[in-house]
Amino acid sequence: MGLAIIFSGQGNQHKQMFARFQSELDLSLIKTVEKNISCQLLPEITLDDNDFFSNQYAQPIISSYEYILWQTICDKLPEPVAVAGYSLGEITAIAAAINLELNELLNLTKTRASFMATSKPSGLMAVSGIRSNEIDLILAKHNCYLAIKTSEQSFIIGGYSEGLLQLEAELKSLPGMLSIHSLKVSVAAHTPLLTDKVAPFASIFNNYSHKLLNLRVVSGTNAAVQYSTSAAINAACSQLAQTINFDRVVNVLVELGATTILEIGPGKAIQNIVHKLNPRIKIRSIEDFRSLSEVVEWVSKMEETNSY
Known part of the structure; x- marks a missing residue:
């Protein structure tokens, strides 16, 4: 069996995200997020809908949710053949691959959101x-x-x-x-309308280019397998203004040996996309499960099934 992880993007967040697995999460990490964005996350996220779906809040909230879930279960899973992300999720994928600190990821996604906020409405x-x-x-x-x-x-x-x-x-x-x-967005990300945001964001993201890339990252724009941190970072910055070829990303994950994919993030959008692209791939969203221990059990079961 080969396991791949895909971190999802914006659009399917919900206000009970953190409550779903609350008993299994490190509450100190949740407190870190709350302090960083000045917002309560439990028992539900205390934002009105306008703020909740704005880049300013959505990007750090979603990426931190994915990061905390990953940090909670990663040591209990087999090492992935690669990680990838859908749009914003590619930032979380790199954070997982280079072991960014949570505050570093929060500040990075807040910066990304602030650059996007200066774009002409689209x-x-x-x-x-x-x-x-x-x-x-x-x-x-x-x-x-x-x-x-x-x-x-x-x-x-x-x-x-x-x-x-x-x-x-x-x-x-x-x-x-x-x-x-x-879609509920006000910025046309992944188009040339954001070309002028790529270099400023890259200059900040590359502050982490010295960190070791511990997992292979498949980039969204060209579905290239990245083996260095700087290459992964620059590709993730470029996707602000370039088309994401997500169908090719899934194909590359399969070529790398992925037979099972775990979607980490709010909603089940990636699960639905992959089912349509390749019904033979075993994919589940983390939100299919009632607990993170069930997630680990499912991955283990898939590993046993594919070993025969």
């Missing part, structure tokens, strides 16, 4: 039911960009509001059963 839209070669021709007409590709017919599109509205109107006029819906 948005993201999920589109499925059209092939990539067909949508590419339409995007250019409306100054929109492919932000994330999850399959040959499923995408996240980024752009300014006017362009996205025009794009949506044209897509709805096409024959076929297209699915189109706007």
Whole structure:
């Protein structure tokens, strides 16, 4: 068996995230997060919806949630063949691979969010039911960009509001059963609209480039396997302004020997994407389980099953 870890991104966070596994978590780590972002996390996150889904709070909260879960179970799991992340999750993946301190990760994600906050307001839209070669021709007409590709017919599109509205109107006029819906974000990450944020963020993230990369990281933009910390960091910074080819990331994890994938983060978005891409992969979201001990038991069971 080969285990891979994928840390999820934004959009599926919920206010009872930390309460779910509260009895198994190090409460001192939760206190560290609460102090850093001036917000109570237990018994539920005390933010209104606007703040909760804003980058300012969402990015440090989600990444710290993933980090704390990983730190709680990593010593009880077999060493992963590689780690990866979906959008924001790639930052957590690197943090796990180089053993960042929690405060370092919090400050890093807060910095990433602050850079994104200085961008001109824009948005993201999920589109499925059209092939990539067909949508590419339409995007250019409306100054929109492919932000994330999850399959040959499923995408996240980024752009300014006017362009996205025009794009949506044209897509709805096409024959076929297209699915189109706007996402709860105000920044078109993973598009050229954030090109000017890459270098400033890289200059800060590279303060940790001296740390040893203990796990292989598969980058989102080109699905390259990174064997050095500086390469992993620079790739993660570049994805602020470049398309994430998540379908290729999953394929590379399989090529590296992954037969089982554990999604760490809020929600089950990655689990659903991977099921559609490759039904043979055994994947579960950590939030499928009632306890972290059940997570460890499931991974152990998959290891035994695949050893025969």
